[in-house]
Amino acid sequence: MQKYYTTILLLIMSNYAIGQEPKKAETVSINGKEIYYEVYGDGSPLFLLHGYSLTSKSWKAYVNDYRNEYEVYLVDLTGHGKSELFRSELSISDVAVDLNLLINYLDIDRIKAIGFSFGGDVLYQLALLNPSLIESMITIGAVGTWKVSDFQDYLNEFTYENRKNFPWLSDHSSDEQVKELMNQFKNYSILVTDKELQQIQPEVLIVLGDDDEGIDIMEVARARKNLRNSDLWVLPNVSHGAHEGVNKEEFIKKSKDFLTKQGSGSISK
Template identity: 45%
Template sequence: MSQAQTPTQTAGLELNDVSIYYETYGQGEPLLLLHGYTQSSKSWKDFVEYYAQDYKVYLIDLRGHGKSSPFTETFKVEDATKDILALIQTLKLEKIKGIGFSFGGDVLLQLSSMSPETVESMVVIGSNADWDAQNYPDMLEAFTYENIEQFAWIRDFHAGGEEQVQSVIEQLANYNIKMSADELARIKANTLLILGDREQISVESVVSLSKKIDNSALWIMPNTGHYAHQGDNREEFIRISKKFLAQKNE
């Protein structure tokens, strides 16, 4: 294991009545890597060495996930976003850059609207700031704890055992985000939106999103599903994302 993949710090902070776990790697400007729903910061481990060459990388377990506190209240993307803002403020990080996948991308979009001066640039993968789990009844019917053996990989991400795994699955039904045009107009960050052309979120919705965010760029990956940053696209994603994050916000 390379030095960049060994945490320089691991910690849990009490924020907004929950414990939020994070790890840091490398040195430099702060770069937050935020995972998708049902995942944890472990999903970014294989990417750390590439970003820690240039940044102080923060791997964070979002509310309810990983080593952070399990859900005790109804899940809201806004609450997870407020946790990240509180973490940034507690650590006295003046500005941050971020990469967010799916749920993590929605958090970055909401964070950059909630506190426009905080986020300098961000890469958002598989998110459109307009998604409601209730619009996908077939998914909710299949994605239940009773069917956990079909989704056993979820267990690898969470430290709280079966109770936490069950809560993550059950809270998916409450996933709902719909940012208004006014909220999106508040975003000042350089923004790279990435979407696979074969995923559930429509290309049209992300094109529309890009038009509502100043300083945004759009990358549609052909023949690609939700995990657009992984698999055969991984090396190109790392190269392009690093180049984008290195740009200065005019």
């Protein structure tokens, strides 16, 4: 558990080093909720989705790596950051509905996307909700199926009383929002069935650290077996944030190869 949160802390701290101004930033009313997003660069749309209890700021350090090839969208997913806090029980599929409606509002027909953890789970739901929307997607530390009840240590530690142990929570809009995020964590549960996995149309690159204690290897195998077009990239000696730290440069290169279909086909370990 401590290793998991140490990884997240390093991820957040590294992202404060790089700053740039978006060409557009606004909060819009989507599905009766206020949702915030930012836009950088030019090209085809690329959405970068953050993990649970993080915000779009966690992707800021990556914007300059993608903005010359893509129009990069950073979104504070429902309940996070500058978006409105949760008003009902956490549902990953409902978050995907809100994201889909935001993309409709933006008048975008096709996207590529990268999702970390919670953001990756949202992408699997989005691919089911709007099958023609996503051209290709990368998920990091996520295979679309996860429930926090399998990890009691996470529930015991990630509480409002322990909030000072998680400094990235200061990126959220209010103390009320932080409290709601931490209270809602107990409701984190999502399952993508074999049949649903088989229906997912985008090309998927699953990125994992081999020390990611939160990902069941059997679920990875099930996803690989049932996804119609997927690659798996396992990075050695890293935990949940497999795209960060010393792996960032290699991740950027391989993610670009995958998203532009310029790689050799499969992604090796």
